Amino acid sequence: MRVSELMGSTEFSIGITALDQEQQRLFSLFNTLARLSESQEPADRFVEAFERFVDAVDEHFAHEEHVLRNIGFPDYAAHKAAHEHFLADARDFQDGLRRGSLTSQDFSTIARYVRYWLLHHVQHFGRKVDHFINAGWPASRQHANAR
Numbered sequence: 376m377r378v379s380e381l382m383g384s385t386e387f388s389i390g391i392t393a394l395d396q397e398q399q400r401l402f403s404l405f406n407t408l409a410r411l412s413e414s415q416e417p418a419d420r421f422v423e424a425f426e427r428f429v430d431a432v433d434e435h436f437a438h439e440e441h442v443l444r445n446i447g448f449p450d451y452a453a454h455k456a457a458h459e460h461f462l463a464d465a466r467d468f469q470d471g472l473r474r475g476s477l478t479s480q481d482f483s484t485i486a487r488y489v490r491y492w493l494l495h496h497v498q499h500f501g502r503k504v505d506h507f508i509n510a511g512w513p514a515s516r517q518h519a520n521a522r
């Protein structure tokens with residue numbers, strides 16, 4: 376079964392242009408991964424695409440965490456913990472791909488995991504950030520406390 380690509384959508388926008396653009400770039404790098412995971416291209420191409428994806432994720436998370444700290448986002452710790460969890464998994468995949476313990480047999484499983492995580496993250500945390508920035512503090516505090 377093919378790994379579906381992720382479509383850019385204002386649905387996932389958090390209302391900070393630079394971060395939204397980075398998120399679109401992550402989706403686009405992911406789509407390359409998804410395509411390569413089931414293509415007849417040499418395995419190196421997937422490994423290289425995964426390296427580019429992890430670098431972009433790392434950069435985006437650092438930037439987003441900086442912004443969240445600056446705006447006093449109330450759910451910062453949970454958001455950062457989610458980033459760290461995903462990056463640890465992504466680095467495990469990266470190590471496996473570099474060492475060759477993960478092979479083309481595993482590419483679509485990796486792509487599927489990445490897709491699931493990205494979608495869940497932007498839907499769950501992205502919505503909270505959007506709510507905090509665009510709906511004002513009292514509503515977002517109720518929202519954060521209601522978890």
Ligand SMILES: [Fe+2]
Binds near residue numbers: 439496
């Ligand atoms: Fe995030």
